[in-house]
Amino acid sequence: MLDIPLWKRISIWALCALGLWLALPNAFYTTVERHNDAVIEIEATGVTPELQADVDAWPSYMPNALVNLGLDLRGGVHLLAEVQVEDTYATRVDGMWTTVRNILREERATIGGVRQLDAAPGFLKLRIANVEAMPRALELLRTLAQPVQTLAGVGEMDLVFASDGDVISMTLSDAEKAAMDERTMVQTLEIVRRRVDEVGTREPTIQRQGTQRVLIQVPGLGSAEELKGLLGQTAKLEFRPVVRRTNDPAVAPGPGNEIMPSVDEPGQYYIVEKGAVVGGEDLVDAQPTTDQNGGQAVSFRFNISGAQKFGDYTADNIGSPFAIVLDGEVISAPTIQSHIAGGSGIITGRFSIEETIKLSALLRAGALPAELTFEEERTIGPELGQDSIEAGRIACIVAFAAVLIFMVLSYGTFGFFANIALVINVGLIFGLLSAIGATLTLPGIAGIVLTIGMAVDANVLIFERIREELKAKRGPARAIELGYEKALSAIIDANITTFLTAVILFVMGSGPVKGFAITLGLGIITSVFTAIFVTRLVVVIWFERKRPKEIEV
Template identity: 90%
Template sequence: MLDIPLWKRVTIWALCALGLWLALPNAFYTTVERHNDAVIAIEEGTVTPELQADVDAWPSYLPSGLVNLGLDLRGGVHLLAEVKLEDTYVARIDGMWTTVRDTLRTERAVIGGVRQLDAVPGVMKVRIANEDAMSRALELVRTLAQPVVTLAGVGETDLVVSGDGDVITITLSDAEKAAMDERTMTQTLEIVRNRVDEVGTREPTIQRQGSDRVLIQVPGLGSAEELKELLGTTAKLEFRPVVRRTTDGSAAPGPGNEILPSVDEPGTFYIVEKGAVVTGEELIDAQPTVDQNGGQAVSFRFNVAGARKFGDYTAENIGAPFAIVLDGEVISAPTIQSHIAGGSGIITGRFSIEETIRLSALLRAGALPAELIVVEERTIGPELGQDSIEAGRIACIVAFIAVLVFMVLSYGTFGMFANIALIINVGLIFGLLSLIGATLTLPGIAGIVLTIGMAVDANVLIFERIREELKAKRGPARAIELGYEKALSAIIDANITTFITALILYLMGSGPVKGFAITLGLGILTSVFTAIFVTRLVVVIWFERKRPKEIEV
């Protein structure tokens, strides 16, 4: 009656072995962590004897996935940054000048000449020569407006165009500003995440807070300055037409232009147009390289649209200077010698190797659409994290020992079987956490402690049912079989309700709540598996060997 097919026995033990195999690296956490860091560094081109020794310290045929430690366990940096959303409005309006000018010039015979006037940031004012053609000029400019698409559907257009005398005023509509805010926040979260990942940190917490703030928590960093420096750089790359070069930093640039300092030539300034021909948003790759003189440089490659615009502009402006602007500074202003087709090139300057690696990483991650202002920062030292780990470890050990002792005192030999399953259960939890790359926090440890207590619930139900069947004068084999059959529905119902609770916590919660929900949910899955399959298999193997006439639970 207690018959488990061979294929099922092999499958159960194979799953247990796989889980324990995946959990193995966590028993040698520091060694495996150094191994993983060294592998990444060597793949990026940095090879040293120390790195190679760290790689060799952990066999390549063993798994190397670890349970990542959260900020409260490992220490790290906590930043709350505000996104300057207004910057995107100004950049959007400034970038429209070339398009507006070219559109009005299509009917220059009617409208006359056009020129941009000085205006407050986020507003464009354009004067036309023929005031009588204002209605036609407004009609042409309004053709540039596009519908604002939101979740509610297509609403008003993105531009508000009005005329007063011979001056056209262009601003963004409120609907477009709201839509841009959402896009900017989404893009900022993604770019921040890409940048943090580029520098090799593990499992950062990056979340939106309110309408214009971003919460950034990065475990493993010892100083907030490193993270602030990385996030404070917008890495906004632009290719702009040069109006003229000057040594007077206070010179008036004129409407539609701005004056920017040169990086390579101290004391030299370039007056460039505000509207960029091509921007870093159209980059698809950037890599550190060397120029023809052996100096450090960064190579870049545009997408199809960027390559076309870059090629068209260079073909039409041979002999004219072209400014490469990074974060408001001219890092190079070469003269266009010929048509540059293919959409690729290099950025040269007085770069070190570290600077080219960092610049290429920032360009690959993308430019921040708006400036980030840090409004709150905290650094959690590793000592606090170590204290938290020790406290959590003690809690786990105490709970574990208490449960083991209770099961042995209450159920004797069968309690020993439940303890074997409990040990396997904890190993399976860490194996699954390592497999999915989860981050373990203090609430996560609480989830594991709770799981240890809950893990024996199913075995308690089963053993109590077996006791009842023995009292009903059932034989040992029949009592064990009926105990598992009759307890199964109660086990499944109890664990499904708890799993639903963990799922709701994961979906509705954030940060520490999610960490608790993940460990609790995984613990429920492994507990049910070990109680229904592992413990039963151990009991069956014991019964087949001993063949007892009577059993005592």
């Protein structure tokens, strides 16, 4: 007969209470949002009376996780950027010149002098003095090649060498270029995410689109230009050897060199080597600071590898200038006075406070490995987002009311029990969305509306089975028990197939499709739980109290 153990009853009500408790902050969205923002701001800048008032507006013992609103609901910026992955080929090859030169100099007596020649981007060309030693030179250089670290590149080497008379050319293999493309995209996604997080935006969407594109959606940001300014800078910090200074921008820098303007000295240019001694990838920290004169500056610190390379170079080149290069401009070019150990220093210049904060944030986030070109941009105003919210709210209310009325008219008291489960179901959906930090979009609202319509399907199956058992002259208790037992297989079958569809949409889709799939999938889970457990528990409690001789469904 109808019997639910006490431990199971407590567990069911506890899960319902937990879900509704987690969903509660969304009923006070603005207050909780201000509370969360104030907590973060206090941690970053310190407490103020206004911030403390926002913190106190929501009790600390209450949950504060909210369902994040997506771009189409909150307004914000949408960008589609293409990553110029080919830029990394030239950077990699140019950086090999110092290593190539040093390994050939070890057998200078045999090979003779080595001189770099002009070459197309992505190629390194050099001329050796003794053409008869070409086989030995190639043998030495091929020791620099390493296996490509991908499954598709098994058996391939990363560098390809060729000779023509006394000229040796080096480039990357096709397998290594493909591997670098993948690494560049992964690194770009991570650095873009870090940069967006640095400015405190809430729940951005950063996804890969195709092979070379990145989709960036930042809710709450008011200008596409602001986001482009943040992402468009490569923030590439390098320390390069200085060849000489010049005031003629048209002078030929020579093979293996390039000419760069000076930031602090208008009209001055520096000819520097293409290969960097230390790069931004070795940075582990950067913070705004002041120099000895009280001017604005940025302090930096290298990792162990970068500190070692920086220390070795300064020890070997005392008295020589070196250039601090940021995004193709020479910030400063001090002369090395002594061995610089420890791997830390400061970048000085004509910075404002805002510029030092921004520069340090960009350096901490890391240098973009390649340039971004923006193919598509949209700014969605908050008014459009508010209209979407209102439309979604109206849709939910209409769907909710229609289902509630239909269930009561169709099934009477049992329909009322189903409505109780439906209210709990919607609360559980928002509780789960808050707990996992999901972002709600307009398609997500559509998923909730669909869930509301589907939530009563299980109850309809159960109630119709109970009707059939009553027609077969079963007693009330037995009819209810058989109704739940016989409808269970159909309920599970229908919801599993729909859940699998939601999983496929989530895996194969992107952006709005994922939002729809998440709310649909969570709605299916909560619907099955409320239909099988919550509704049954409510019916059992009612039956135990009323003990009706006859029931009408």
